[in-house]
Amino acid sequence: xxxxxxxxxxxxxxxxxxxVSRAFNDKYDxxxxxxxxxxxxxxxxxxxxxxxxxxxxxQRSFNIGIIIPEFENSFFPQVxxxxxxxxxxxxxxxxxxxxxxxxxxxxxxxxxxxxxMVDGLIxxxxxxxxxxxxxxxxxxxxxxxxxxxxxxxxIETSKVVFDDYKWALFATEHLIHQGFEDILFISGPDExxxxxxxxxxxxxxxxxxxxxxxxxxxxGFSMQDGAQIAENLISKNNIPRAILAANDACAIGMxxxxxxxxxxxxxxxxxxxxxxxxxxxxxxxxxxxxEQPTYxxxxxxxxxxxxxxxxxxxxxxxxxxxxxxLNVRESSVVLG
Amino acid sequence: xxxxxxxxxxxxxxxxxxxVSRAFNDKYDxxxxxxxxxxxxxxxxxxxxxxxxxxxxxQRSFNIGIIIPEFENSFFPQVxxxxxxxxxxxxxxxxxxxxxxxxxxxxxxxxxxxxxMVDGLIxxxxxxxxxxxxxxxxxxxxxxxxxxxxxxxxIETSKVVFDDYKWALFATEHLIHQGFEDILFISGPDExxxxxxxxxxxxxxxxxxxxxxxxxxxxGFSMQDGAQIAENLISKNNIPRAILAANDACAIGMxxxxxxxxxxxxxxxxxxxxxxxxxxxxxxxxxxxxEQPTYxxxxxxxxxxxxxxxxxxxxxxxxxxxxxxLNVRESSVVLG
DNA sequence: AATATTTTCGGAAACGTTTCTGAAAACGTT
DNA sequence: AACGTTTTCAGAAACGTTTCCGAAAATATT
Numbered sequence: 001x002x003x004x005x006x007x008x009x010x011x012x013x014x015x016x017x018x019x020v021s022r023a024f025n026d027k028y029d030x031x032x033x034x035x036x037x038x039x040x041x042x043x044x045x046x047x048x049x050x051x052x053x054x055x056x057x058x059q060r061s062f063n064i065g066i067i068i069p070e071f072e073n074s075f076f077p078q079v080x081x082x083x084x085x086x087x088x089x090x091x092x093x094x095x096x097x098x099x100x101x102x103x104x105x106x107x108x109x110x111x112x113x114x115x116x117m118v119d120g121l122i123x124x125x126x127x128x129x130x131x132x133x134x135x136x137x138x139x140x141x142x143x144x145x146x147x148x149x150x151x152x153x154x155i156e157t158s159k160v161v162f163d164d165y166k167w168a169l170f171a172t173e174h175l176i177h178q179g180f181e182d183i184l185f186i187s188g189p190d191e192x193x194x195x196x197x198x199x200x201x202x203x204x205x206x207x208x209x210x211x212x213x214x215x216x217x218x219x220g221f222s223m224q225d226g227a228q229i230a231e232n233l234i235s236k237n238n239i240p241r242a243i244l245a246a247n248d249a250c251a252i253g254m255x256x257x258x259x260x261x262x263x264x265x266x267x268x269x270x271x272x273x274x275x276x277x278x279x280x281x282x283x284x285x286x287x288x289x290x291e292q293p294t295y296x297x298x299x300x301x302x303x304x305x306x307x308x309x310x311x312x313x314x315x316x317x318x319x320x321x322x323x324x325x326l327n328v329r330e331s332s333v334v335l336g
Numbered sequence: 337x338x339x340x341x342x343x344x345x346x347x348x349x350x351x352x353x354x355x356v357s358r359a360f361n362d363k364y365d366x367x368x369x370x371x372x373x374x375x376x377x378x379x380x381x382x383x384x385x386x387x388x389x390x391x392x393x394x395q396r397s398f399n400i401g402i403i404i405p406e407f408e409n410s411f412f413p414q415v416x417x418x419x420x421x422x423x424x425x426x427x428x429x430x431x432x433x434x435x436x437x438x439x440x441x442x443x444x445x446x447x448x449x450x451x452x453m454v455d456g457l458i459x460x461x462x463x464x465x466x467x468x469x470x471x472x473x474x475x476x477x478x479x480x481x482x483x484x485x486x487x488x489x490x491i492e493t494s495k496v497v498f499d500d501y502k503w504a505l506f507a508t509e510h511l512i513h514q515g516f517e518d519i520l521f522i523s524g525p526d527e528x529x530x531x532x533x534x535x536x537x538x539x540x541x542x543x544x545x546x547x548x549x550x551x552x553x554x555x556g557f558s559m560q561d562g563a564q565i566a567e568n569l570i571s572k573n574n575i576p577r578a579i580l581a582a583n584d585a586c587a588i589g590m591x592x593x594x595x596x597x598x599x600x601x602x603x604x605x606x607x608x609x610x611x612x613x614x615x616x617x618x619x620x621x622x623x624x625x626x627e628q629p630t631y632x633x634x635x636x637x638x639x640x641x642x643x644x645x646x647x648x649x650x651x652x653x654x655x656x657x658x659x660x661x662l663n664v665r666e667s668s669v670v671l672g
Numbered sequence: 673a674a675t676a677t678t679t680t681c682g683g684a685a686a687c688g689t690t691t692c693t694g695a696a697a698a699c700g701t702t
Numbered sequence: 703a704a705c706g707t708t709t710t711c712a713g714a715a716a717c718g719t720t721t722c723c724g725a726a727a728a729t730a731t732t
Contacts, residue, residue, distance in 0.1 A: 052397075
């Protein structure tokens with residue numbers, strides 16, 4: 001690839017490169033006529049500024065990095081769409097990397113993005129074996145950082161989270177109200193705060209209604225993970241009356257296995273999912289699920305990052321807690 | 337952010353920057369002892385090479401750009417995973433951008449990636465209103481380019497496609513074998529070659545069995561698009577006996593609407609999806625679908641790109657056609 | 673011991689920008 | 703007409719690398 005450069009234009013027009021540069025960043029003194037002359041020539045020659053060179057001298061890139069654990073569930077893609085919307089408005093480009101639920105790859109991705117001089121980072125942590133020291137280092141070096149959804153506990157920076165406690169409590173209460181007492185609780189990996197918060201919600205719902213809690217398990221976020229747990233339960237003949245699942249994918253995986261084994265949902269086993277996917281309304285039975293405002297999460301994260309970018313130096317860590325909704329559908333309601 | 341540079345190391349060790357540089361790229365002459373001395377100091381100081389500076393001087397980045405239209409269906413994410421796997425093995429980093437089905441955004445993304453000196457581009461076109469002139473320009477400038485899934489007709493470069501003709505024919509025949517004659521054909525936007533190919537397959541299946549074709553329509557790739565078409569059909573009381581849908585999302589959207597209106601699938605309307613999603617086996621009824629080898633598509637695209645990257649200059653455009661499978665499930669089979 | 677060869681390194685240019693410094697040109701003021 | 707201001711521009715340094723060129727040091731050859 002041959003690129004047209006600022007030098008080519010300067011030579012063509014017999015001006016200094018600095019003059020051409022000024023023509024593109026009006027802020028400096030330049031006569032309108034020469035500016036127009038340069039701009040005209042530039043488009044004529046098909047010139048496009050080289051962001052690489054600019055990054056090098058300005059030590060900033062107008063790029064934002066986003067790191068997510070996976071994008072097979074539609075949750076993260078939707079968050080990204082939200083973030084992109086506000087970042088684009090502020091002329092930032094977005095670089096996406098996915099860590100495939102691997103901490104090593106996640107850190108490697110973060111380093112790559114930092115090496116490439118992103119101006120800030122939006123991150124959702126991978127589930128297992130967190131190693132936060134690199135992120136701590138980054139915050140110490142004043143790199144703008146925002147975590148969302150899967151956030152670390154002891155890093156002083158802005159975060160966007162869902163009120164997992166409240167909605168796990170609410171979902172559990174919903175199941176209790178339906179008359180179920182033996183409720184299996186399934187959450188994501190223990191390291192994630194969101195798992196802890198949901199567990200508290202689950203426990204408190206039981207306390208509030210003065211009934212003993214059911215079994216508690218952890219699980220990954222894929223359909224396979226859910227299916228496997230269901231198979232285990234069946235083989236041990238340990239069938240709960242109701243289940244609060246880690247997410248919709250997990251719930252859907254379980255439902256398939258249970259149905260294949262002849263169980264009726266919700267008549268035999270009621271089930272509630274988490275972080276609503278588009279599928280919830282389309283499977284059979286339709287799935288009751290806690291809906292998270294994915295798009296808003298992305299927008300909020302982007303806005304928090306922009307704040308840090310603008311108030312360089314002084315950064316007051318903020319935690320934005322977003323609200324959700326329980327979409328009650330067939331999978332948790334026994335009629336009559 | 338303060339970065340440790342090659343200069344800092346050079347100063348610290350009283351050597352020239354060129355020597356430090358050599359220490360990192362062994363290919364040059366350097367005494368093993370000084371190399372080790374430098375490498376040791378470098379890790380001590382937390383040095384990480386700055387890819388930006390390197391790009392500028394080498395005029396290459398070891399970055400590959402991937403542009404996809406959307407990532408709400410799991411199709412594209414899976415392709416990306418496949419591509420990443422082989423590119424990572426060859427030390428390329430992957431930058432992902434999504435065009436949101438907008439041609440303008442797609443071209444803008446491509447330009448951004450080119451400006452950022454990616455060494456090559458893997459692209460799946462946005463559906464509507466293609467403007468290929470920029471891509472033609474890129475191929476003329478020898479930028480390595482590979483298209484997949486949604487490919488342009490008259491650009492001379494490598495492509496990875498699915499045998500849409502064959503599998504549309506096969507899926508149509510499957511429906512014919514089940515005894516259905518009034519088969520509605522729904523494809524993606526007309527501009528896409530894959531739509532044309534599927535249409536040919538659909539037509540030829542009818543020719544082969546000497547029955548007249550049914551109605552043909554176009555549709556987007558989302559559940560909403562499918563739902564809307566179903567609503568239209570119902571309001572016009574124009575109900576086909578069977579449907580070959582544009583993709584699984586479209587099929588699932590239609591199924592929901594039909595079921596809500598009291599139609600039985602497949603007893604009243606049989607339906608076949610395309611490009612199998614994980615959901616196909618989990619909805620009710622389970623969905624018959626043409627499965628595409630998503631992961632392999634990504635890998636093939638990456639390999640074709642690597643070939644171009646390696647044989648600089650001479651590039652013989654290749655088109656890889658991948659095979660699929662018809663997963664027959666409940667939605668297209670009436671028992672008894 | 674003198675010369676030739678190889679190994680190892682330093683210096684400097686280059687990549688494409690931005691931005692600092694200062695000088696020339698244009699204008700205004702007296 | 704002489705001076706002070708302002709406007710407009712050119713030149714050069716800088717960003718962090720790689721890489722070319724050539725020189726010094728080490729080694730080999732005669």
